[in-house]
Amino acid sequence: MTRAETRIKVFGAAIELIAEQGYAATTVDAIAERAGVAKGTVFYNFGTKEALFTALLEHSIERLADALGQAAVGDTGLAALDATVRGQLEFFEQYGAFARVLLAEMWRTAWQEAVAKLRSQVLGVYTDVLRRAVAEGAVRHDLDVETAATAIFGMVLTVAIERRALHPGRPLDETHRTLVELLHGRVR
Structure with a gap:
């Protein structure tokens, strides 16, 4: 090996x-x-255990950023946003344990470097598609895209965990559709 x-x-x-x-x-x-x-x-x-966890966070965040970056495609900014939400749901469908660790563990002071990486690499994907949607006029021009990116990521993360834990039989398409409808109603 x-x-x-x-x-x-x-x-x-x-x-x-x-x-x-x-x-x-x-x-x-x-x-x-x-x-x-x-x-x-x-x-x-x-x-050390701490170094292992740091390496684990960095590795997982890079994989998540890659997955979201590949998902963030579409003819419009809103289509790219929808695809990014779908990409995040699919990633956490496959890596549910990382979703739980992300929510519960990484916000401690010791992991601030990993949080910074998450902000720049993962939330950056959402920020970029939101900026595109603003530029296209599909999203209100005064939207705070950085805060919106964090809110969307957190919402999708929480829903992905809840779906796996409480509603594992709920189709991913149904969850995605509900999230997209909520987003479209708020960002416009």
């Missing part, structure tokens, strides 16, 4: 455990056991 493969395996185990029991309760021993690697392998690859 390559070092990159080992890191991905450890990331998967860590994100599951942290989503299940929280960062503080998750031990390196438990992560290593779940990943099927020696505890020393975790320390060799990351140094």
Whole structure:
């Protein structure tokens, strides 16, 4: 197994455990056991539990930013916004544990660098599509796009978690349609 493969395996185990029991309760021993690697392998690859979590956040945020960037396409700014919402829902459908960790753990002071990365890379996708929609006249010209981007991301994150936990049978299309209808009504 390559070092990159080992890191991905450890990331998967860590994100599951942290989503299940929280960062503080998750031990390196438990992560290593779940990943099927020696505890020393975790320390060799990351140094500390904190460094592992930082690397995990950075890796996951990059994947989310890539997914949203690829989704943010459309003939209009509003179409790109709708596609970005869909991309975020699909990402969290696949990576639900990361959604829970993101909501519960990363807002602590220790992870401010990761929060800054989230703001610039992930929320930047929403900001860009909202600016496009403003420029096209589809969204009111006085919209605070940075705050709106944060609100939209948070809304979609919360709904994605709630859907997986309480309504796993609800079709993703139905959830997406409801979110888009809410957004269109507010940003215009």
